Amino acid sequence: MVRPRKRYLNFENMIGLAKTMNRKVVAEPVETEAHGTTLIKMGCHLGQGYFIANPIEHQRIPE
Known part of the structure; x- marks a missing residue:
């Protein structure tokens, strides 16, 4: 365990x-x-995950 x-x-x-x-x-x-707040403080300004948005079907992604 880390x-x-x-x-x-x-x-x-x-x-x-x-x-x-x-x-x-x-x-x-x-x-x-x-998680997001800690990462921003560390200098990471891009993220993905359930806190930001639920997964969507590829057909719903705008081109």
């Missing part, structure tokens, strides 16, 4: 690496408001 602090550091390191490489990070899964 402890919460170690998991936090892993995310922090991945976001930092992406910034260094001038890349965007998409966090998944964002399941709660707390």
Whole structure:
């Protein structure tokens, strides 16, 4: 089991690496408001998950 602090550091390191490489990070899964808030504070501004929206059928995605 990964402890919460170690998991936090892993995310922090991945976001930092992406910034260094001038890349965007998409966090998944964002399941709660707390997840989203924490990720924003860490510098990740894109995410997907049930807190943001439920999955939709591909036919309903605008082109």
